[in-house]
Amino acid sequence: xxxxxxxxxxxxxxxxxxxxxxxxxxxxxxxxxxxxxxxxxxxxxxxxxxxxxxxxxxxxxxxxxxxxxxxxxxxxxxxxxxxxxxxxxxxxxxxxxxxxxxxxxxxxxxxxxxxxxxxxxxxxxxxxxxxxxxxxxxxxxxxxxxxxxxxxxxxxxxxxxxxxxxxxxxxxxxxxxxxxxxxxxxxxxxxxxxxxxxxxxxxxxxxxxxxxxxxxxxxxxxxxxxxxxxxxxxxxxxxxxxxxxxxxxxxxxxxxxxxxxxxxxxxxxxxxxxxxxxxxxxxxxxxxxxxxxxxxxxxxxxxxxxxxxxxxxxxxxxxxxxxxxxxxxxxxxxxxxxxxxxxxxxxxxxxxxxxxxxxxxxxxxxxxxxxxxxxxxxxxxxxxxxxxxxxxxxxxxxxxxxxxxxxxxxxxxxxxxxxxxxxxxxxxxxxxxxxxxxxxxxxxxxxxxxxxxxxxxxxxxxxxxxxxxxxxxxxxxxxxxxxxxxxxxxxxxxxxxxxxxxxxxxxxxxxxxxxxxxxxxxxxxxxxxxxxxxxxxxxxxxxxxxxxxxxxxxxxxxxxxxxxxxxxxxxxxxxxxxxxxxxxxxxxxxxxxxxxxxxxxxxxxxxxxxxxxxxxxxxxxxxxxxxxxxxxxxxxxxxxxxxxxxxxxx
Amino acid sequence: xxxxxxxxxxxxxxxxxxxxxxxxxxxxxxxxxxxxxxxxxxxxxxxxxxxxxxxxxxxxxxxxxxxxxxxxxxxxxxxxxxxxxxxxxxxxxxxxxxxxxxxxxxxxxxxxxxxxxxxxxxxxxxxxxxxxxxxxxxxxxxxxxxxxxxxxxxxxxxxxxxxxxxxxxxxxxxxxxxxxxxxxxxxxxxxxxxxxxxxxxxxxxxxxxxxxxxxxxxxxxxxxxxxxxxxxxxxxxxxxxxxxxxxxxxxxxxxxxxxxxxxxxxxxxxxxxxxxxxxxxxxxxxxxxxxxxxxxxxxxxxxxxxxxxxxxxxxxxxxxxxxxxx
Numbered sequence: 019x020x021x022x023x024x025x026x027x028x029x030x031x032x033x034x035x036x037x038x039x040x041x042x043x044x045x046x047x048x049x050x051x052x053x054x055x056x057x058x059x060x061x062x063x064x065x066x067x068x069x070x071x072x073x074x075x076x077x078x079x080x081x082x083x084x085x086x087x088x089x090x091x092x093x094x095x096x097x098x099x100x101x102x103x104x105x106x107x108x109x110x111x112x113x114x115x116x117x118x119x120x121x122x123x124x125x126x127x128x129x130x131x132x133x134x135x136x137x138x139x140x141x142x143x144x145x146x147x148x149x150x151x152x153x154x155x156x157x158x159x160x161x162x163x164x165x166x167x168x169x170x171x172x173x174x175x176x177x178x179x180x181x182x183x184x185x186x187x188x189x190x191x192x193x194x195x196x197x198x199x200x201x202x203x204x205x206x207x208x209x210x211x212x213x214x215x216x217x218x219x220x221x222x223x224x225x226x227x228x229x230x231x232x233x234x235x236x237x238x239x240x241x242x243x244x245x246x247x248x249x250x251x252x253x254x255x256x257x258x259x260x261x262x263x264x265x266x267x268x269x270x271x272x273x274x275x276x277x278x279x280x281x282x283x284x285x286x287x288x289x290x291x292x293x294x295x296x297x298x299x300x301x302x303x304x305x306x307x308x309x310x311x312x313x314x315x316x317x318x319x320x321x322x323x324x325x326x327x328x329x330x331x332x333x334x335x336x337x338x339x340x341x342x343x344x345x346x347x348x349x350x351x352x353x354x355x356x357x358x359x360x361x362x363x364x365x366x367x368x369x370x371x372x373x374x375x376x377x378x379x380x381x382x383x384x385x386x387x388x389x390x391x392x393x394x395x396x397x398x399x400x401x402x403x404x405x406x407x408x409x410x411x412x413x414x415x416x417x418x419x420x421x422x423x424x425x426x427x428x429x430x431x432x433x434x435x436x437x438x439x440x441x442x443x444x445x446x447x448x449x450x451x452x453x454x455x456x457x458x459x460x461x462x463x464x465x466x467x468x469x470x471x472x473x474x475x476x477x478x479x480x481x482x483x484x485x486x487x488x489x490x491x492x493x494x495x496x497x498x499x500x501x502x503x504x505x506x507x508x509x510x511x512x513x514x515x516x517x518x519x520x521x522x523x524x525x526x527x528x529x530x531x532x533x534x535x536x537x538x539x540x541x542x543x544x545x546x547x548x549x550x551x552x553x554x555x556x557x558x559x560x561x562x563x564x565x566x567x568x569x570x571x572x573x574x575x576x577x578x579x580x581x582x583x584x585x586x587x588x589x590x591x592x593x594x595x596x597x598x599x600x601x602x603x604x605x606x607x608x609x610x611x612x613x614x615x616x617x618x619x620x621x622x623x624x625x626x627x628x629x630x631x632x633x634x635x636x637x638x639x640x641x642x643x644x645x646x647x648x649x650x651x652x653x654x655x656x657x658x659x660x661x662x663x664x665x666x667x668x
Numbered sequence: 669x670x671x672x673x674x675x676x677x678x679x680x681x682x683x684x685x686x687x688x689x690x691x692x693x694x695x696x697x698x699x700x701x702x703x704x705x706x707x708x709x710x711x712x713x714x715x716x717x718x719x720x721x722x723x724x725x726x727x728x729x730x731x732x733x734x735x736x737x738x739x740x741x742x743x744x745x746x747x748x749x750x751x752x753x754x755x756x757x758x759x760x761x762x763x764x765x766x767x768x769x770x771x772x773x774x775x776x777x778x779x780x781x782x783x784x785x786x787x788x789x790x791x792x793x794x795x796x797x798x799x800x801x802x803x804x805x806x807x808x809x810x811x812x813x814x815x816x817x818x819x820x821x822x823x824x825x826x827x828x829x830x831x832x833x834x835x836x837x838x839x840x841x842x843x844x845x846x847x848x849x850x851x852x853x854x855x856x857x858x859x860x861x862x863x864x865x866x867x868x869x870x871x872x873x874x875x876x877x878x879x880x881x882x883x884x885x886x887x888x889x890x891x892x893x894x895x896x897x898x899x900x901x902x903x904x905x906x907x908x909x910x911x912x913x914x915x916x917x918x919x920x921x922x923x924x925x926x927x928x929x930x931x932x933x934x935x936x937x938x939x940x941x942x943x944x945x946x947x948x949x950x951x952x953x954x955x956x957x958x959x960x961x962x963x964x965x966x967x968x969x970x971x972x973x974x975x976x977x978x979x980x981x982x983x984x985x986x987x988x989x990x991x992x993x994x
């Protein structure tokens with residue numbers, strides 16, 4: 019901005035001149051004596067409105083003309099810059115615009131958010147494209163999405179760009195670039211390029227520099243977006259009685275010192291406050307003024323780069339999930355004493371779950387409520403009530419680990435394992451010494467060797483019909499399943515064809531036993547719907563017949579992949595998830611990496627990339643400004659003519 | 669004074685510059701009893717005579733001329749009574765001397781009621797004089813006609829309590845008294861703030877207007893209460909002849925304003941801001957409704973109604989009044 023530009027623009031203050039002239043010209047109605055005034059109908063609003071409408075149109079037009087005139091006076095000193103494509107060879111190009119729609123793009127810079135600037139940049143690029151160019155749009159927020167597949171329809175590209183909306187997702191720049199390369203691979207154009215519109219803040223500032231692949235150049239078109247800023251976010255907040263436990267995170271080396279955490283109820287009233295913890299990560303508790311108060315959200319006072327992550331919903335702390343274990347304390351006990359060996363093994367895994375021993379399989383639904391899973395060690399069959407409860411548990415997403423042994427094989431009449439098994443099992447002698455390593459899959463594979471020489475003289479055999487229902491995870495050398503799984507409803511059934519008792523085999527002493535329990539427990543944790551998840555992560559609902567998800571900004575679209583319902587959470591906040599008419603709240607919380615606004619490095623492009631790539635151009639807007647001024651003057655003349663005709667007609 | 673202020677306010681800037689700053693106009697007018705904005709209508713005395721002479725020639729009838737046909741009652745015989753009117757039946761039956769009276773022989777007094785409220789001081793830009801000046805000339809002219817014919821005249825003012833009515837009398841001195849009172853009249857009073865203004869005037873009138881009297885009411889009729897028409901119309905009973913002359917300023921009759929105007933009434937404190945062009949028709953309708961109400965109320969009681977503006981011919985108006993009350 020030169021002195022002449024400033025001088026010319028300062029003339030814009032004359033915009034008040036038409037208004038002052040209008041005020042001087044518009045005098046109040048002169049009061050006159052008129053004895054029969056009471057017979058006159060008052061009509062000041064209509065009169066004034068008519069006057070105001072006529073005057074306002076002229077006033078606005080003249081004011082705008084003055085401003086435009088000032089801007090025109092400032093040109094050619096005032097110029098606008100915009101992105102455009104440079105064509106070295108003049109041929110059509112294939113371009114993938116990678117737009118970062120992660121939460122870090124909500125940071126405000128230059129009067130608007132980074133995403134708004136990126137969207138404008140994308141529009142400018144689309145505008146500079148011409149017939150024959152193909153454009154694709156990839157969104158770099160997790161998960162990476164193809165907003166627009168490669169198309170030569172520039173109108174569609176423009177519409178897709180206009181439809182970009184901010185989100186609170188994490189950032190996956192590498193995944194987005196990989197996806198962009200995949201899209202370009204099949205493009206017929208020889209000139210291919212990837213344009214990255216991002217702040218490059220993916221939480222991996224120290225990672226490998228971003229680069230293009232092969233001859234495809236990568237252009238970081240808006241480097242001004244990659245500016246480090248201070249940001250702190252509230253990750254989660256749980257209410258435990260009269261206190262709210264808050265976890266927060268800041269960018270590396272940053273802190274929220276001097277700011278406060280305020281707990282508010284649904285009406286916005288403060289329930290308690292405390293200073294924010296120092297450091298880039300911290301936890302603290304806010305004690306509420308009333309013990310029975312129900313906190314709704316926590317707010318971090320002060321300002322930083324991203325406002326949206328300074329508020330977090332408060333949820334009551336969920337009850338810790340427990341595993342129910344049904345084992346015969348007499349048969350399953352070890353010589354050294356203590357709990358049954360399966361309970362001791364679960365405890366040895368050091369997982370954040372509790373184990374609840376049960377004397378028998380419950381015959382009421384309530385006893386299995388809030389269970390992560392159920393371990394049944396060689397039960398002597400199941401009564402009809404137990405079968406009903408277990409079927410309901412599995413059908414609603416529960417996971418059962420069923421070890422079959424001599425008791426199971428000797429189940430009394432009427433005590434079957436339906437619907438898990440349709441037929442009775444047999445406890446037979448075996449000469450098989452172990453498991454065929456090649457049949458071990460999944461998490462058990464690493465420990466397959468420990469199962470190669472199992473010390474078991476007898477084993478449980480399933481009927482061929484039942485064996486066909488299960489997917490074997492480990493099989494004996496003769497092909498009979500040792501460990502197998504099957505889906506039932508929304509849950510899973512895992513069976514082990516040996517009991518955990520050391521009297522029957524030494525399975526429980528093998529490393530693979532712990533791997534088995536760990537693998538099964540992970541499945542159980544996956545099935546137990548987590549209350550919280552990082553924003554952008556997908557929630558899957560296997561086996562669910564109907565799923566509805568209501569997010570902070572409305573219902574979400576449910577996608578189905580191979581019959582499994584999935585939904586991706588684009589925004590922070592509380593979601594109401596309804597699965598098979600059962601509703602539960604879930605929270606999408608901040609991805610802590612998104613508060614790290616340090617930009618990632620970008621590798622230099624291949625040789626000659628600049629000559630075939632892109633550039634920034636300065637656009638002289640004088641012509642446009644003059645055109646606007648001409649239009650304004652035309653409008654003013656039309657208004658004056660119109661008002662004059664009105665006066666003459668009156 | 670109020671009317672002086674009113675006159676100043678209604679004059680244009682150019683008129684004020686030419687007239688309002690003149691010492692002769694401001695001070696001299698007050699000294700010559702310029703309470704009324706006479707405009708081009710004064711001086712009252714000569715103007716009234718001129719109007720009366722132009723009006724009554726060939727039109728006026730004497731109150732004592734000719735025999736009556738409408739029986740008006742009996743009274744005791746006094747020396748000098750016409751013996752032809754002596755009631756012989758009463759003499760034979762009651763041994764009393766009674767004279768039969770007829771309507772034309774009763775008192776033919778002229779009772780003038782002049783509205784002297786504040787609104788009568790108004791003079792519009794296009795008017796020759798204020799409404800009170802116009803009414804004063806008409807009243808004086810009627811008084812002169814009556815006095816010349818030997819009829820007694822009284823004048824009652826409907827205004828604030830400072831104005832004094834003139835008792836019924838006849839003769840040249842009475843005309844001078846009436847003219848003097850009209851010249852010094854200072855309009856005042858607010859019919860809205862003082863609802864009893866009209867009642868006081870009518871009560872005063874009832875004492876002097878006996879059977880056969882002629883009652884002429886001069887006023888703008890704009891600010892009197894809604895029941896005023898009925899009260900005034902009641903004067904037409906008892907053998908009295910009633911004529912109401914509505915005196916309006918041309919501005920009041922035509923509503924010549926344009927654009928956005930802010931109008932203030934002289935009585936009642938009404939202030940109205942309006943678009944004159946848009947509301948002119950509604951105003952004229954309201955004025956017509958008011959006039960129609962007076963006309964109908966008077967017609968039901970046998971009264972007469974006349975309407976005039978201050979730019980109308982004085983002679984023609986007085987002639988119309990005389991013809992109306994014949």
